[in-house]
Amino acid sequence: MKKIFAAIIVTGLMASCSKSFLETLPINTITEEDFYKTPADAYQALVSAYSVLNWDGYGNIALSAEIASDECFGGGGTSDNGWNQWDKGIKMNDLNSNAWKKYYTGIYRANKLIQKIDAVDFKGDDATKNRYVGEAHFLRAYFYFDLVRMFGHVPLITAPLEPGNYNIPQANPDSVYMLIANDLKLAAANIPATPFASIPTGEYGRATKWAAEALLGRVFLYYTGYYNKPGIADVFSQADAIAAIEDVINNSGYSLVPKYRNLFRASAESTTDYAGQNNAEGVFTIQYTYLGLGNQDQQNGNRMQVMIGIRSQVLDPYYKGWGAATVNETLFHSYAPGDSRQTASIISINGEGFADTYNQGDQAQYTGFFIKKYTPLKDKNADDLGGSFQWDNFDNYMVIRFADVLLMGAELNLAANAAKAQGYLDRVRDRAFGDQTHRITLGNKTQIMQERRWELALEGHRYWDLLRQGMAAAKQAIDNPSSQAGFNVVFRTETNGLFSIPETQINLSNGTLKQNTGW
Incomplete structure (x- = not known):
């Protein structure tokens, strides 16, 4: 200590x-x-x-x-x-x-x-x-x-x-x-209730009232699930959690990015379609930069990116990394046809035409699938910008996305207001499939947890969602x-x-x- x-x-x-x-x-x-x-x-x-x-x-x-x-x-x-x-x-x-x-x-x-x-x-x-x-x-x-x-x-x-x-x-x-x-x-x-559109660009990354309320919702769901409690003592109840999440949904100014794949630089349809490092869906986003310029002591680059990058090779448009966290193929195959989240979340070596160029080398636990959402890219990579791919990857990490808030709202309202819960789930699925024909009738929490698996895949939430079940x-x-x-x-x-x-x-x-x- x-x-x-x-x-x-x-x-x-x-x-x-x-x-x-x-x-x-x-x-x-x-x-x-x-x-x-x-x-x-x-x-x-x-x-x-x-x-x-x-x-x-x-x-x-x-x-x-x-x-x-x-x-x-x-x-x-x-x-x-x-x-x-x-x-x-x-x-x-x-x-x-x-x-x-x-x-x-x-x-x-x-x-x-x-x-x-x-x-x-x-x-x-x-x-x-x-x-x-x-x-x-x-x-x-x-x-x-x-x-x-x-x-x-x-x-x-x-x-x-x-x-x-x-x-x-x-x-x-x-x-x-x-x-x-x-x-x-x-x-x-204590933090002002500034809607997203009014936040100065120089203040992106600072905690907001909305980030605090959204994190309260996440804390409540985890604590009450993992420890099987009705609330957090007399400090925070189910009604408090609903009110906090509803405030974020209705008053924060955050919203879903129209197309799921444009949330992440590695999956965006083009550089102009990418929603940006601090887009309207990032309720709380950790900021990273390449400006350490090769000095690992600066600790300002996104080190997770180099760890999950395809091991020791560049497969355009992806840049090299260490090959950690190879994706379980059961996740890839769990997506329904037409769900844009599958290919926006996961790199498929065979599916993206790399079968003849990929070199497995000393890659451990090779599955044929890698994390796409935060993988480093060849275009504007840290090396080219004067830094090091080891320390200076710079894509921000969205700790809390608005889609996560909607799904928390669906879960919290499931018993008290089924129609509202259904509406929140519909918004997430409509964006994922690009239409309203893939809606499901919400009847239990298991469906929400499955939706969280697909929507938030490979963003660091699945383990905690499992434990609280x-x-x-x-x-x-x-x-x-x-x-x-x-x-x-x-x-x-x-x-x-x-x-x-x-x-x-x-x-x-x-x-x-x-x-x-x-x-």
């Missing part, structure tokens, strides 16, 4: 650059006593918390969760280990250390700003102060939600730790979810009996779907931290 929290104060807050509002100049090293005086100081501290969102690599929850789900195998090279361990649920010391450090660093920075912001002289500008407070609470909730989903029992830290006070016991998950819900409610109340449902989906050892996957229900806590953190805590069951 000590390594996570010690010496992550204000020093070098802005040593990295990113898109939009994160593109600021570095500052000189200063002491904490000289900081947190002006609104500019508070803004820089806020940006330092946002910058942790860019930390990826093996700390990318979207990638590790995809591999742990039924949608992907580990992939990578035949000598790679980490991805295969997520796929098969095999213990590997410190496999999740990057994620643990990432999230607690973000929590530390958010906590520090929350602690110090009253010392900042905003000269009566309460609106700006309240916004910064709301965004800091949003980020803390975001980081904690990823942590508690991955690890279950985690230390609950709501203020910067003092020297010598690093051995914090793990909290009951109920307490963590109460903090998350309260943080997001505060964020929604129960261990039996997760096992039925994830188990992959195969005579080929590389593809034989058995979901271990004794872990309850939780990841292993990094051994280094357990050791640093002097035994205060306890490993999760099954690991």
Whole structure:
């Protein structure tokens, strides 16, 4: 624990650059006593918390969760280990250390700003102060939600730790979810309700009232499903979740991009048809940039992109990568004829005419299918732009899409307002098929979960959707009996779907931290 929290104060807050509002100049090293005086100081501290969102690599929850789900195998090279361990649920010391450090660093920075912001002289500008407070609470909730989903029992830290006070016991998950819900409610109340069309382009990537409400809906559905609870204590109820999601749907200004394939640069019909890095469907979008220009310490590129790229070769229009998270062919074949989401989501080596040019090389768990949505492209690749394909891929990641919000609305309203739930589902399916003739009559939650599988495929949501349906449902989906050892996957229900806590953190805590069951 000590390594996570010690010496992550204000020093070098802005040593990295990113898109939009994160593109600021570095500052000189200063002491904490000289900081947190002006609104500019508070803004820089806020940006330092946002910058942790860019930390990826093996700390990318979207990638590790995809591999742990039924949608992907580990992939990578035949000598790679980490991805295969997520796929098969095999213990590997410190496999999740990057994620643990990432999230607690973000929590530390958010906590520090929350602690110090009253010392900042905003000269009566309460609106700006309240916004910064709301965004800091949003980020803390975001980081904690990823942590508690991955690890279950985690230390609950709501203020910067003092020297010598690093051995914090793990909290009951109920307490963590109460903090998350309260943080997001505060964020929604403090961040202005600016509709999407009115958001300045330089502020893309900042948390909005709508992002807080949408994340509240996601947190509610996961917590109540995974833990079989009616609500988040007395903090957030089913009615609250419905109201939050309805507000996003009706008042945020976000909407579905007309054609599904134009959501993603790799699947867009053309560069002019691509909806853009910050389009009307991205309710909350993490910003990435190539401006690290080959310096991996900048941590501003989308590292997941190089990991999922086709291994070690360029197949125009796709650029090279490491071949992680090969797609399970059952996902590809599960789509109905005419569903545009199939070919917009997945690269089929044979289906796209690469059978004669593709070289399998040392690709592990080759299935013939790769993730398309965020795969790097040959056109305007990081190398050509002066960076490195290893560190500087730059496609933004849509954490929450408006289609996801519609499906959350359908799920939440299923019992209370079946007609409304049906309408939300219809909007998603109509876009997917390009007509209204493929609608289905909505009668149960299973149909919504299946629609989520097709709509949100390979975006990092499937594993959590399975877990909140129960261990039996997760096992039925994830188990992959195969005579080929590389593809034989058995979901271990004794872990309850939780990841292993990094051994280094357990050791640093002097035994205060306890490993999760099954690991």
